Amino acid sequence: MKKLLPIFVTLLTLFAPSEAWADESGLFDVNRFSWEYVTSTHTLTIQHVSGSSDMTDFESNGIRKWESYKNNIQHLVIGSGITYIGKYAFKNLPALQDVTFEAGSALESIGQYAFYNCTNLTSITLPEGLTTIGDWTFYNCTSLTSITLPESLTTIKQKAFNKTGLTSVTIPANVTNIGYNAFTDCSSLTSVTMNIIDPTTLSLQESVFRSGMTIYVSDVDAWKARFPYDPIDFPNYNYNYTEMSSSSWTSGDKQEGR
Numbered sequence: 001m002k003k004l005l006p007i008f009v010t011l012l013t014l015f016a017p018s019e020a021w022a023d024e025s026g027l028f029d030v031n032r033f034s035w036e037y038v039t040s041t042h043t044l045t046i047q048h049v050s051g052s053s054d055m056t057d058f059e060s061n062g063i064r065k066w067e068s069y070k071n072n073i074q075h076l077v078i079g080s081g082i083t084y085i086g087k088y089a090f091k092n093l094p095a096l097q098d099v100t101f102e103a104g105s106a107l108e109s110i111g112q113y114a115f116y117n118c119t120n121l122t123s124i125t126l127p128e129g130l131t132t133i134g135d136w137t138f139y140n141c142t143s144l145t146s147i148t149l150p151e152s153l154t155t156i157k158q159k160a161f162n163k164t165g166l167t168s169v170t171i172p173a174n175v176t177n178i179g180y181n182a183f184t185d186c187s188s189l190t191s192v193t194m195n196i197i198d199p200t201t202l203s204l205q206e207s208v209f210r211s212g213m214t215i216y217v218s219d220v221d222a223w224k225a226r227f228p229y230d231p232i233d234f235p236n237y238n239y240n241y242t243e244m245s246s247s248s249w250t251s252g253d254k255q256e257g258r
Contacts, residue, residue, distance in 0.1 A: 028065045029056045033082075035065050042074035042095070048081030052106045055086035060113070062088065071095060080104045087111035087134070093118050101127040110137050112157075119143060128152050133160045135179070141165070145188070149175075156182050171195060177203045184210050191216065199226035 025036035032053060036045045044066055058064060066073065074095050078085070080102040089111070090096065096118045101107060105127035112134040115121065123146035126133075130150050135157045138144060144164040151172045158179035161169075166186050170193040171178070183189055184207050192209060193216045196202055204227060209215065217223045 024069075026065055037066055037069045037073070039069075039072070042072055043077065044069065044073045044075070045077040045079070046082065047079035050081075052081035052083050054084035055082060055089060055111075057087035057111055058089055058091075060088055060091075064089070074098075076100070078102065078105070078107070080106060082106065083108050085110045085114045088113045088116070090114055090118065091116040094120060096121050098122070099124050101125075105129060108132070110134055112136055113139070115141060117141070123147070126150050126153070131155065133157060135159060136162075138164055155179075158182060161186065168192070173197060176201055178205070178208050180205045180207055182208050184208065186210070189213060194218075194223075199223045202226070 023037055023039040025034065027034055027049070032049055033055060034047045034049055036047075037043070038045075064070075070093055072095055073093050074097050076090060076093075076096060076099045078099065078101050083106045085107070091113050093115075094117075096115075097120055099115075099121070107127050107130050109130065109132035110126075113136045114134065115138050116136055117140045118138075119140065119142050121138075121141045122143050124138075124144070125148040128150045129152050131152055132155045133153070137157075137160045138147075139159050139161075140163045141161075142163065142165050144161075145167055147161070147164075147166060147169060149170065149172050151174060153172050154174050155177045156171075156175065156179060157177075159181045160179065161183050162181050163185045165188055166183070167188045168191045169183065169189065173195040175196060183192070189210070191214045197218055199217070199219075199222055215223075
């Protein structure tokens, strides 16, 4: 009976319910960061090994440690110690549905193309403390219909959200720069809420938004004075404002006051 006991214990271990274990894991970026992929949950987790710091940028055609799982990653967890997400870090993850930032996130900026062409990503809430969203960061995330931008955000660079599925967006009060074509080719985007009180603090290019959208602001006259776009000068972006109410204006309409 004693000889059978070790075999019995081994069988219990094999068939007993257990937590999900990593199928593969390791270190990268001079061993400053760890990665772990769990097949049973389709989850990739990126952590800083000790303390906090920036990730190094990846090459556009480079091989990431998790490359062999790129078509299966559905969930991404970004550790609290990551202050910068490197360029191309999570580009072309076709199954990615959501991104979670750990509590106490130290993230300050996201590099170019970081989530480029993640066509199944539906929504994302970016953490407080983030100040900069890089060029082309969420470009062609065609299923991305909802984005929550933090109050700490100051800069949205060119084409950051171009060709996404956004239907509306709220720009936080501290944003001072929105780059070229940041939202232009978002065919479902119909309204933008500007929480920026003083439009003179904002650098906004004429082709940031597509013509015809409703943009809500606190002072219509102030925005008209700051961005008096005319269809003669900008035929593709007719930012002529109509005062829809005390807190909104509409692009693409030359009529004054309503």
